[in-house]
Amino acid sequence: MGEFVRLGWNRDDLTLERDFFGNVRLLTTTGRGFVAASDSLLVLAALRRALNDSVNPHEEVLTARAAPSQIAGQQLSPDTIIEEVRFVLPGTNIRIDIRQLAVTEVGTTAAELLRSDAFVPGEVRDAAISMTRTISALSCQNGWSSVLHLSGGLDSRAVYAAAVAAGKQQDLRFISRLRSGDVTARDNVVANRLATTWGTARSSVDDVAEWRESRPEDGLRLWASGLAGVYDGLGPLGPRRRRRAEFELFGLGAGAHKGAWGWTDLNSLAARAAKPGAVRDALSAQMAIAARALGVDPEDEGASEVYYFGFRNGLHSAAEHIGLHLTGVSPLQNVGFARRGHARTREGAFGGQGDDILALTALLSPEAAVFEYDEPRHAWTLDDARDRQRDLGGPLRSAEIAPYTTYGSPDDIPQGPSRLSLTIAERAGYPDSANPTAAFEYAEANLDLLDGAVRETYREVLANARWRLAKADGDIFGAELPLSRLLMLGVFRPAG
Template sequence: MSNYFTAVVRTDLVTRVEAWLRERGSSPSEEHVERIGPDTTLVVVSAGISDCLAPGRFFRGTAMSPEHGAIAYGPRGWAALPDEARRDPHGVAGTFVLVEWDAAQVVVRRDLTGSVGLAWTSGDGITAASDSLLLLVDLRRWLGLPVTQNTEHLLARAFPNNKGAQQPCEETFVQEVSYAAAGRGLRIPLDTLRGEQDGARLTDRLLDAEVDEVATLRAAAAFVVRTMTALVRAPHVDVRLSFSGGYDSRVLLGGALRGGVLAELPVAVVDRDAGHAPDVVAARGVADRYGLVLGDGTRRSKGDELRPDALGTLASTTLGFYDTVFLEPVVQRGAVGLNGIGAGLLKGGWGWRSISELLPDAEKFVAERAALRAQSAKGVRAAGGEPGWADASELLYAAFRNGIHGAGVSIAVTMTTLRPLDQVALARLGHARVDGRSPRERREAALLYGAQPSRMTGLLALMDPELATLPYETPQKALSPGLVAERLAAAGGPLTPSEIDQPVALLGSPSDVPAGPSQLGLGAARHVGFHGPFQGPELLDLARRGAESVEDAQARLVYEGLLRKADQHVVRRGVEPRYAGPSLGKLLALAMIAGP
């Protein structure tokens, strides 16, 4: 990222927008400018834009449709998907952005779980959308439009755990910039040029459909097997599995095992503790059993390598929406990374509880907690739920964390990463009631499928019962052979050849998808002082600038505390920025927003 920037502009503003593009170093080869109405011009900016365009359409990324047994790369792949999938792009998973236009409107959509950020801002004669907060703020300043800090959001994002480490709702650090919940997009009518929400809310997709537990688990497991088989066997596709030894990535490993391709699958393990971390020990135990060589997932072919300006890429991408300060250092166009994130849609990520239970009263972080509770309530309502519901925490997780957390550390430099468990059918099953009541009846007291113990066991058992019972990183996660056998029987027994013999269809090619940020994004980052490598002291200088930019007195005290914490981790202890906690990312975001 910025993987994309688009603006619908009244004609009298076009020269000012074009002047901004030139001033920030945007390359004309990365721009598409088209007159789409008598007084309206469309601007789209992306690296490799010529590989993303079709008449009336810009598509960049990877679409995944378990319902249709297909994975689509780039515009060719998208066009080859069944009409039913393309008619409801909000319902398609993956990692993609889609902009379509005609004589009446422009619509901006992205994958179902929100892996690609979608934020927008409007002013007189213009609406702009992007996955980059920086670009939207910088454009507003260029046009002389106000940029106002959102104090409640600042306080909420300062809460010291992953509940505040990304967007909690449709509001952002800047009052004039909005963010779309997962499953939703943006519509811009040409007669008003004002952005409007587009697409069904998550609850409309999850709560009211009939759910068959056995059919859902078997179809989801079969899709994982078929996906792993297709990707590993596909010629000229470099694939790598990020493996932690836990339930989620173990399902994907099991898919390769069940499909007979495990020996051909490169498997990567992140080792921060010289092989002593519990998850690495568990991963090595699995590797020893199946004869795997664990490494960094080195690709099987070289391809096009991109070594991005790390700090500039971060500033032009997820910074401000997601607080992890990390980027893949080397990326190849068309390389396919696989991870198990998405399982939280079934088993939950935050404990299946109301927002007040998720953020209970406590003596510490009183202001931050109150603000995050208020913002999270807005986020749950944006997903179509109520903050008192028993699954409010998981609606919030699905709407604002699951997608960006799954893609956040790589999406700035690749849009071909896949999460085969990112399936809406699994989310429906997780949110299904098991108390016999109708979906919305007294949902604050609902008993829900995903809240029951060991909900990943069925998927693991369908892959390979022995794999499911091998040791995990903690004894509490252990699955006994008896439990695994019980869940396998309840799921209808082992998968049959007819369920898994047909690999998913790979439409288009991963090499069709451009990799890396636009020159516009990097230029805007340079303008605000974000360029070059990650270095502790330099990062702290920027972080200090972020703390000093906070206007509200109470919020400034809070962010000064975050600055001390970031200094202790990054400078005094020498901790890598990625592992220094989210404090640094929040401060850098504020420095970026503050401008040069």
């Protein structure tokens, strides 16, 4: 779990490694006399232009990304919207031959990473221990505190239960989400009740009325500098805490275990994402390329969740903060727990289709597991939760909640957005405001960067974005999926 980038080099080659789940994006490009890697498609496009090399729209990828579904809301394969840039999958690092200026991807396929030949009960306890010891270790960092993004749902509840098991819940602060008023009001109410019951204070910036003021001052430029073309969501435009010495804890990443797209084959997944026609055909073609890279048969039951792991889990988990800091932690991103989710039970189902997240929560804190949720999640009583805790080995022992040994200091981790990337975004014309008027003016102008059928496809994307904005009463987040796809086209703009 966690987020990092590590660079090593010698006379012959350079090696770039990052976290197992791919929370840190990695893209590569080569050209006449150069090779480059970055977490930003925008930066690589600008570099290629500065070196007088080509930046061509990948028409199949662009067409596939027009599907009106979150299934197509991020990278779809190793191909990107720029023909000359490649996306590197989770579990894979790169080695650059300095003399040959050649990139080699080093690692194993997602299918191999997630393969498990047995459904082992001990993996739930191992995950609980890892989560609890991690939270204990974070609490030992001098001058630093942790804030948990807490909802009324199950995934962040499991993380909160780990804090309870470690006895650290009163050391936490929490922030809850309320992006769209009454729609998520219940979610917010339950999060507050849960935290109040166990003595966890709200973060002082967790005030819905102040969210707009707490957004980064660079508006759409911050989004464009990292997420444009890679993830179709406005991520860092959401509420941000600005404290430097603070870890962010998330329930995100649980999809690596429990899945998100229905444990189905890729043809069925593409059919859910787009109606018959050019967009679905392009999406299916991209999914076939992705399947080869992932090492999975596209017709396999469960291929959808290997695909989710490869192209959405990490990107989605880190989207809202990764451009600002590398001190986010998603404790449910656990390798053994992910493998358990993809293993078959005795009944033939995938492990992730069961109640493992709830069982994990019960192991950590039976009381937290059965506390109210935003909607009915289970029919367990407290006795049921205690029985499950007993079945999984009983409450964690003192050695199992002891903090991990840590090295170095989080004070040394660079924070803040990349000024280089923000400058490139400014020169590409991205607005410094996140208001809908500025965003839609820029988005519509980007249509002129496309030709032919792709351009007409994106006219439909623009119409859908306007409809969604109206439906959301002018809230830009209501239109973020199609709007992001129009905004990402700015990577094709020459520097102003």
